[in-house]
Amino acid sequence: MNKSRNYRAWLYLAPVLILMGVFTFFPLINTIVISFLRDYNVTTGANKGFTFFNYGVVLGILEKNEGSGFTDNSFISWNSPSALSNTLLITFVTVPISIIISLVIAIEINNIKVLKKFFQTVFFMPYVTNIIAVGLVFSVMFSDGGIFNRLFKLMFNSSISISEGSTSWGASMLVLCLYVIWTALPYKILIFLSGLQGIDKQYYQAAKIDGASRFKTSLRVTIPLLSPQILYITITSFIGAFKEYNAVIGLFNRSYTKDQNVHDLYTVVYYIYDKINGASFATEMQYASAAAVILFVIIMIFTLVQMRVSKKMVVY
Amino acid sequence: MKGPSEINTQLNLIIPGNKSNIEKTKKAAHFWHIFGMVISYAFLVVAAIIVLFPFYYMVMASFMAEVDVDNGRLIPITGNFFENIVYNYTQTLSQFNYGRYVGNTLIVAITTTLLQVIVTILSAYAFARLEFRGRDILFTIFLATMMIPGEMMVLTNYITMSNLGLTGRDQTQIQAYLAMILPFISSVFYIFLLRQNFKQIPNELYLAARVDGKSDWQYLWKVMVPLATPTLITITILSIIGSWNAYVWPNIVTSTAANRENLWTISVAIRNVNLAVLEHEVWVPQDSWLMCASVLTVVPLLVLFIVFRKYIMSGTGRAGIKG
Incomplete structure (x- = not known):
């Protein structure tokens, strides 16, 4: 030294x-x-x-061009979908659902012996694929004549088409959430599985001797012992979902409705990148920066709150 | 992980006076075990089909006549199967400059990865082996940057690139590559991965090398790097996949160039290209061709995944943030 x-x-x-x-x-x-x-x-x-x-x-409080009487409420708005409300919706819908689904899949994979490696690989495969390219696949499957839209029409007699022109905000958001969940699964399954494989088998044998059912064992033994991984995944997926952008681009490549004025599919990051896209780059950078700082602060607050809460919940 | 005192005896609870006996309880337990397994496999198979369906549909739709895609068919039914494939892919390749996009992507991916690996080795070594004032604080600061949303950096980096004259209408090939590569050479996540690996290498090796008169520099390249090969392979593969899938940055830095079509990487190209056929003087987008382009984008990744499955899964499994 x-x-x-x-x-x-x-x-x-x-x-x-x-x-x-x-x-x-x-x-x-x-x-x-x-x-x-x-x-x-x-x-x-x-x-x-x-x-x-x-x-x-x-934040839509001040007018960009003073005296114009026009405030931009595409970032935050009380009466229409905005960047912030869409992002919050995506986050609070997709994060819990994808965590539960991947937890169940990981527990089931951990449960079996034959073909374990095979299923592990199959469920991890979507991780390496291109978000944009598979987004295009989803957009075709949910287009007007697309296979899922046909199926949906057959079952519920209504359309969830996301083709440009025939789309509604609800349908687009539903498909977007489905796609985000699909892309979110592989990484979570991988982390949960590696956590599960580290759990001592004696806990399960003890539960078995006590006559606990499989469901009860999962709930009372597996999940508490997996709480460090669940915490890690919750924090990282909250951050990830808050920054959702590529999925919107892959699926729609647009943030607006047909009249191109109302940005009803904005996310926070989409808003930021739209501000510096092409010519507006020269004049809008300060607004993009402000939005990025807001995003940064929100993510920090979320992370800190989760760390705080986790101190009480995580079992080591 | 097997505990030292693993229980192998089956315990059966028998309540006296009840009608059941050992045989019956054993049979019941056996039945429920089989039943549970059947449920597990059935669930996994159904879940796997749902998860893999987009891949199936992507490949199938690229084999279909456009009318079958538009009618939401599950398998191609119109026209000759092989003629459809040849027609779709030749038409797609005539509008989708695959060779150029892959070329651009590979130049960016390989250069980025190469520089990334060198920079990562040097800094991981400093953090793992060398002692200097402020090491732990600096490493903590590095790790903390992983929490900060990349958008914060993208905004200013874009200004930096344009001030360096690397973006704009007259952007050349080289300028575009430089703009895509420069901000991604340093990666905290890879430094973290490699540092953990370097730390596992026993100190005795280092002392032995010192006794043999080897310098730090020689020790790093002759002992540590070879020992960390698996991690370095992981980093290389993850980095190449990252470059292949990168969309935001390559799209932003090429968006103002006059000849941006020639500068696109594969992920940017697949989103921005128009695959359409002229029908009655109207350009009609062809979904089947779009699926051909998707196949061409995704299949190389799947091949890479199948070949390097172990490295990819172990690398991402050791806690990481994608992209």
Whole structure:
């Protein structure tokens, strides 16, 4: 632990420190700074000083062009689907459902002996596939004449078509949630399975001797012993669902209804990227930054709350 | 994991005075065991079919005449099976510049991965083996960045790229590649994976190497790197898959280029390309061709997955965040 080794360590770290300095730490601070600057100019960096104006615009409180009488409520709105409400809906629908489904599948896979490896592989396979490409497959299956839409019509006599022009917000959201759940399963199953394989078999034998049913064993033995993995998965999937974007792009490639004015399929991240898309990049960066900071804060709060709650719930 | 005192004897609870005997309870237990197994397998098979159905449908739809896709058929029924396949794929490839997109993707993927592996090895070694002031704090800060939504970085990185002159209308091939590669060379997750692996290598090896007069640098490349090969393979595969599936960043940095069609990576291309046929002077999008393009995008991944299944599953299993 002499001085020469001390300095050599920084040489080893130099590449990563330079790269992360430029592409991680600087952007983090810079984005926060931009979110507080009035009329920020992307190319010159010119601005009119510190302000909360950008947050006011994003939250639909202030008018972007003062005196225009128009506030943008595509981020948050009380009477129509908005980026924030859609994101919250996606999160609170898909996270619990996908956790329960993957937990059941993992427990069942752990339960069997023959073909265990096979099922493990099968259920993990969707993990490596392309979200955009499979999103296109879903969009075809749920299109007007698509196989699932036909099935749905046959069963419920109504359409859940997500073809452009014939779509409703509800149908699109339903298909989106289905797709998000589908993409969320493999990783969760993998983590739960590795957790299950670490549980000592003696617990199960004890439960068996006590005459516990399989369901009761799962509920009273497996799930408590799996609580660290469940906590980890809950936190990461909340973060993941809050950042949902690729699934919307894969399925719809649009955030708006047919008249292209109402952004009823926005998510928070979709809102952010739309702001810097193409020409608007030069003038809207400060709003995108403000929205990104809001996203950051929401994720932090969620994570901290879950950590707090988990301290009482997790059994080690 | 087997406990040292695993119980192998079957215990049967017999209540005196009841009609049941040992044989009967054993039989009942056996029956319920079989019954439970049947339920388990039935459930798993049904779940597997549901999970895999999109793949089945993607492949089948790419074999169908367009009318079958539009009518929601489960299998191709119209036209000649082989003629449909040849027609769909040749038409798709004539509008979907697969070779170019794969070429772009591979150039970005391989360069990113190569640089990533070198940078990761160096920093993982520093964190695992070398001692310096502030090591633990720095590593904690690194890990903390994984919690921060990437969107925060994307916004400023886009400004940085445009200030470096790497984006814009006149974007060249090289500029596009650089813009796609640069921000992704450093990966905290991979540093974390490799550091954990490096830490498992016993200290005695290091001391022995020191006695033999080997420097830190030699020890890293001659001893540690070879020993960590499985983890390095995992990192390589995950990184290549990540580049193949990346959509947001490659789409943003090429979106303003005049010749963006030539700069697209595969994931960007499949979302932005129009596969359509001219019917009565109207372009009609062809879902069957879109499914051909999806097959062409997904199948290489599935092949990679089947070949490197172990590495991929062990890598992601050790706690990670996708993308």
